[in-house]
Structure formats: structure tokens, C-alpha cells
Amino acid sequence: MAKLRLSLRLAHLTLVIAFGTLLAGIVSLFERVVRHDLMPLRQRLTRWFLARLGGALPFRVRVVGELPTQPMLWVSNHVSWTDIPLLGALQPLSFLSKAEVRDWPVAGWLAHKGGTQFIRRGAGDSSQVGQQLTRHLQQGHHLLIFPEGTTTDGLALRTFHGRLLSSAIDSGVALQPVAIRYLRDGQPCPVAPFIGDDDMLSHLLRLLSSPACEVEIRVLAPIPSESRSRNELARHSQAIIARALLLNAAEQEQAEAA
Template identity: 90%
Template sequence: MAKLRLSLRLFHLALVIAFGALLAAIVSLCERVARHDLMSLRQRLTRWFLARLGGALPFRVRVEGELPEQPMLWVANHVSWTDIPLLGALQPISFLSKAEVRAWPLAGWLAHKAGTLFIRRGAGDSNLVGQQLTRHLQLGRHLLIFPEGTTTDGLTLRTFHGRLLASAIDSGVAVQPVAIRYLRGGQPCPVAPFVGDDDMLSHLLRLLSSPAGEVEIRLLSPIPSESRSRNELARHSQAIIASALQLHAPQEQAEAA
């Protein structure tokens, strides 16, 4: 029974990814012909695709809170690569991701075509990335970042990096905190986290072989960026996400760099 479930889920997922690749290729071709960046269209189609991708994963999702009507900088805790399709299905939105994802077969190409911005950790290009984030928000587009900079097991919350929130201040938009939690039988899910030495294929097979789990997504009250420093925004968003997840916020200060 478990093998049949895995086979059916893999087939469903493969169909969704194949269709997503075809869709991305068509949009890319249209951009070349029109010689125009179709970012708004790409974001809407990406939302549609991510909703189907999330539907192919073994999760029952519950969303609490209201979607923001105005463009905002979304900040969320980070547990797994599955955060992206689950959150991206809520609203047309772009992501900031580590540069390594760009090299992933197919997934990296799809992320690039969806408008994902990539950052190289420790490469000294944070100023350039900050300018890209600010420009993205100023164009009236939603953007989501994971200010912890890495994934966790869902049982802890790492320090939020203040430099990643500076774009909200520079572009004059509010911060939309989001708390995401994976559960199984009412307890923290041990399968969903993508951490440590996990590789994509092994994690995917482990996830698809498991019974369906639950995901709680809470859209918390937006935080105005006016008259706040980037570290104040980081500490505030970190604290209210920690409270929503019933976790202790890290004691160290949000990174000033």
C-alpha cells in the first residue's frame, strides 16, 4: 500500500512539474518575442503553478489571517523547501533564495523563471541584493524572504538578519510576518523539515512515502516600517512569529550587518 501511494504521488508530482516547465518555457519564449519583461504575468502563473505543486504534496493546509492588499515584504520562519509552494500559492509573490538553489536541476530554472532573486551567502553582494529587493517592492510586487537565512527543524527559531529587512524601509512598505508550522498528529512533524545533510531526492521520497501531515500558516498583523530601523523590524517580526509558534525567540540581537 505504501509503495502504491508513493508511486501515485510521484506520478502526480511529475505531471505538475512537467507542466510547470512547459509553462515557464512558453512565457520565456513570449518574453523573447515581445522583448519585454512579463514579471506580473510570471508571478500570477507562478502562483497558479505553486498551488498545484503544493496540492501534489501530502499536506492538509490551514491558513489563518488576512492576505495583504498592498504590496509588502513578507517575512517567514523557514522549515523546508516545501514552504515555498505552500506560501507561494497564497498570492502572486517573488522569493529571495540562496544561490545554491539556482543550480538545482529543473527546480533552479523554474525558480529563476518565476522571478526568484538569489543571494550568495558570504559573497559580499548584500548591497546589490538589497537594491534589487527595494526595486522589486517599489514596482508594487510582493516579496517573501526567510530572514533566518537557513532552515530549522521547526522546534527553534534562529536570529532574523536585519539587513534583509532594510528594503521595506527603503521602499516604504510594511512587513507581513508569517508563521508556518508542520504538524503530525498534533505534534511537530519530524518528516517535513529539510535541514542538515538532507538532499532533495531523499527528502522528497521520505515525504511522499509518509501519511499526510498538517500545515498551519498564520498571517500575522503587518508591521509598519516607518520610523523603525531594520534591526527593530527584525526583532519585532521575530518576536511575534516566535509567539505565534509558541517558541522562544533567540536572545542574541538581530544582525546589524
């Protein structure tokens, strides 16, 4: 039964990725012909594709809260690569990702075509990246970043880094905090987190071999960026998301000390 479930899910996922690749190729070719950046169209199509990708994964998703009607800088806790299709299905979004993802076969190319902004860790170009994100927001596009800078097991949050939150201040947009958690029988799912030395293929196979788990996405009240420093925004958004995830202070202190 488990092998049949894995085979069917793999087939479904393969078809979705193949169709997404074809769609991105068509849009890329069309952009070259018209010589115009079709970012709004790419974001809408990416949302459609990510919704199908999330639907091919073994999750039952529940969304709580109201989606913003104005462009905002979204900030979320980060548990797994699966956060991206699940959150990206909510609204036309661009993501900020580590530069290595750009080199991933198929997935990196699709992320690039979907408007993902890439950053190289430790490259010393935070000012340039901040300006890039500010321009993106000023053009009226939603952008989502993971301020922890890495994934966690979902049991606690790491410290939110504030340096990239300057783009919200500079562009005059609010922060949209989002909390995502994976649950199995009411407890944190042990399979969903993508952490440590995990590799994409092994994690995907474990995920597709497992029974479906619950995903709860909480869209929280926006945080105005006016008259706040980037560090204030980081601390405030971290505290709000921690409360939404029902994390207590002791767990937070242990995570930050790790």
C-alpha cells in the same frame, strides 16, 4: 500500500512539474518575442503552479489571517523547501533564495522564471542585493524572504538577520510576518523539516512515503517600517512569529545559542 502511495504521488508530482516546465518555457518564449518583462504575469502563473505543486505534496493546509492587499516584504520562519510552494500559493510572490538553487535541475530554472531573487552567501554584495530588492518592491511586487537564512527543525527560531529588511524601509512598504508549522497528531512533524545534510531527493521520497500531515500558515498583522531600524524590524517580526508558533523563551535562547 506504502509503495502504491509513493508511486501515485510521484506520478502526480512528475506531471505537475512537467506542466510547469512547459508553461514557463512558453512564457519565456513569449517574453522574447514581445521584448517585454512580464513579471506580473509570471508571478500569477507561478502562484497557480505552486498551488498545484503544493497540492501534489502530502499536506492538509489551513490558512489563518488576512492576506495583504498592498505589496509588502513578507518574512517567514523556514522549515523546509516545501515552505515555498505552500506560501507561494497564497499570493503572487517572488522569493529570495541562495544562489545554489539557481543551479538545481528544473527547479532552479522554474524559480528563476518565477521571479526569484538569488543571493550568494558571503559574497559581500549585500548593498547591491538590497538595492535589487528595493527596486523589486518599488515596482509593486510582493517579495518573501526567510530572515533566519537557513531551515530549522521547526521547534525554535534562529536569529532573524536584519540587513535585507532595509529594502522595506527604503521602499516604504510594511513587513508581512508569516508563521508556518508542520504538525502530525498535534505535534511538530518529524518528516517535513529539510535540515542538516539532507538532500532533495531523499527528503522528497521520505515525504511522499509518509501519511499526510497538517500545515498551519498564520498570516499575522503587518508591521509598518516607518521610523524603525532594520534591526528593530528583525527583532519585532521574530518575536511576533515566535508567539504565533507557540515557542517559549527558553526554546528561543537554546536556538540562538546553537
